[in-house]
Amino acid sequence: MRDALVAAAFRLFLERGYEETTVDDIVTLAGVGRRSFFRYFPSKEDVVFPDHERCLADMTAFLATDPDDEPVRKVCDAARLVLLMYAENPAFSVQRYRLTRRVPGLRAYELSVVSRYERALAGYLRSRYAGGRDGALRADVIAAAVVAAHNNALRSWLRSDGKGDAEAMVDHALDQVRTAFAERSVPAVTGGPQDVVVIVSRRGTPLWRVVRELEAALGRD
Amino acid sequence: MRDALVAAAFRLFLERGYEETTVDDIVTLAGVGRRSFFRYFPSKEDVVFPDHERCLADMTAFLATDPDDEPVRKVCDAARLVLLMYAENPAFSVQRYRLTRRVPGLRAYELSVVSRYERALAGYLRSRYAGGRDGALRADVIAAAVVAAHNNALRSWLRSDGKGDAEAMVDHALDQVRTAFAERSVPAVTGGPQDVVVIVSRRGTPLWRVVRELEAALGRD
DNA sequence: CGCCACGCGGAACTCAGTACCGCCGGACGC
DNA sequence: GCGTCCGGCGGTACTGAGTTCCGCGTGGCG
Numbered sequence: 403m404r405d406a407l408v409a410a411a412f413r414l415f416l417e418r419g420y421e422e423t424t425v426d427d428i429v430t431l432a433g434v435g436r437r438s439f440f441r442y443f444p445s446k447e448d449v450v451f452p453d454h455e456r457c458l459a460d461m462t463a464f465l466a467t468d469p470d471d472e473p474v475r476k477v478c479d480a481a482r483l484v485l486l487m488y489a490e491n492p493a494f495s496v497q498r499y500r501l502t503r504r505v506p507g508l509r510a511y512e513l514s515v516v517s518r519y520e521r522a523l524a525g526y527l528r529s530r531y532a533g534g535r536d537g538a539l540r541a542d543v544i545a546a547a548v549v550a551a552h553n554n555a556l557r558s559w560l561r562s563d564g565k566g567d568a569e570a571m572v573d574h575a576l577d578q579v580r581t582a583f584a585e586r587s588v589p590a591v592t593g594g595p596q597d598v599v600v601i602v603s604r605r606g607t608p609l610w611r612v613v614r615e616l617e618a619a620l621g622r623d
Numbered sequence: 624m625r626d627a628l629v630a631a632a633f634r635l636f637l638e639r640g641y642e643e644t645t646v647d648d649i650v651t652l653a654g655v656g657r658r659s660f661f662r663y664f665p666s667k668e669d670v671v672f673p674d675h676e677r678c679l680a681d682m683t684a685f686l687a688t689d690p691d692d693e694p695v696r697k698v699c700d701a702a703r704l705v706l707l708m709y710a711e712n713p714a715f716s717v718q719r720y721r722l723t724r725r726v727p728g729l730r731a732y733e734l735s736v737v738s739r740y741e742r743a744l745a746g747y748l749r750s751r752y753a754g755g756r757d758g759a760l761r762a763d764v765i766a767a768a769v770v771a772a773h774n775n776a777l778r779s780w781l782r783s784d785g786k787g788d789a790e791a792m793v794d795h796a797l798d799q800v801r802t803a804f805a806e807r808s809v810p811a812v813t814g815g816p817q818d819v820v821v822i823v824s825r826r827g828t829p830l831w832r833v834v835r836e837l838e839a840a841l842g843r844d
Numbered sequence: 845c846g847c848c849a850c851g852c853g854g855a856a857c858t859c860a861g862t863a864c865c866g867c868c869g870g871a872c873g874c
Numbered sequence: 875g876c877g878t879c880c881g882g883c884g885g886t887a888c889t890g891a892g893t894t895c896c897g898c899g900t901g902g903c904g
Contacts, residue, residue: 658893661891858893
């Protein structure tokens with residue numbers, strides 16, 4: 403029944419447009435009563451994102467497991483759960499992306515969904531950073547950065563019609579965030595030679611030569 | 624007329640609740656026709672955020688001025704414009720905050736407003752980081768972090784009934800973001816003999832970040 | 845004085861979402 | 875076998891947001 407409604411809705415949305423399709427059109431095509439539509443989907447927008455509720459539950463369950471991991475790594479792994487849901491049905495995800503991009507109402511609804519993920523991540527980080535100075539601030543900022551990085555990679559994957567390697571793109575994006583928010587434990591001198599590299603170069607040195615030196619010293623990014 | 628509608632709307636929203644107030648109630652209290660309400664506000668939600676449209680225009684105008692500044696500093700300053708708008712009318716802002724917090728529809732609408740600010744910041748950063756490796760990703764992440772930090776400080780100020788020093792709180796929050804995304808490579812000794820530059824960098828720093836620092840230090844050769 | 849533009853009000857309409865009721869088929873006890 | 879309860883489903887009517895169309899007054903202008 404749910405699936406039949408989703409299928410009927412997407413057929414009409416794609417061939418006629420979202421706002422030009424009424425709930426009555428959907429239920430008559432699916433052959434069910436109008437009342438049943440709102441039994442399964444609290445609003446017309448919900449039929450476009452039928453699996454986010456389950457994904458959000460999965461994420462909160464994942465964040466509730468043992469918190470031995472490093473907090474930032476944990477929320478990055480949690481964000482990857484969302485990508486997996488999108489990657490399960492690439493064709494469906496791409497269609498939905500195109501639909502969402504051109505309908506303002508759906509964009510607004512997607513924002514509310516994304517914010518629920520972000521709130522879940524921020525809530526986890528707040529509990530992990532509780533007590534620290536600016537813990538809540540740090541939690542909110544990191545959650546927002548993780549979500550932004552994830553969405554950046556996800557959208558560029560969706561724009562390429564799901565052709566590229568979504569997981570690699572998201573991994574790369576999240577790595578950028580991880581390094582930006584890495585614990586900055588060591589000042590340059592006391593950190594010891596393991597953490598810090600010092601490069602002395604003459605002004606006027608060709609850039610490529612310094613870069614080659616850097617690649618070797620820093621471990622190739 | 625606009626102001627009369629906003630005043631009437633907030634009187635009813637506060638004494639009766641948002642969803643319990645219809646547009647007809649507002650226009651009869653304001654003594655105008657129903658049609659005129661939708662002339663000034665495209666939706667019922669817009670009357671709750673009457674000044675965001677102007678603020679968004681101010682922000683884009685500010686970002687369009689000469690880009691000599693450092694990009695992250697520039698978007699932080701742009702975010703401060705939003706705070707100034709809130710700080711102009713503390714009482715009104717606090718009332719609106721309480722109203723928004725308890726009405727899901729208004730929270731969703733606020734998300735769409737915030738995302739427009741975030742998109743403005745991200746668009747500016749994308750143009751500044753164009754050409755760099757992962758420029759768009761870096762732009763999106765920094766924009767999200769700046770918005771999250773701003774909102775964190777703003778909301779804690781609103782929760783304190785507008786009693787604290789809002790600007791100081793936002794400055795502190797944005798400083799945290801600035802240092803997190805500050806170029807991690809520090810020219811430790813730029814003086815000495817004029818033809819030598821020393822760069823100290825953490826292992827794991829993204830290569831492009833160091834390279835950009837090098838370009839500046841070595842004279843962009 | 846006539847004309848036009850424009851801001852405003854009002855009536856009627858569409859559609860999302862809700863409340864209420866009536867129907868039917870299957871489970872259960874007697 | 876039969877009455878009864880129950881839960882999923884459909885239909886009807888309603889509220890309220892947002893839109894469209896039209897008609898009215900007023901103020902500026904030739």
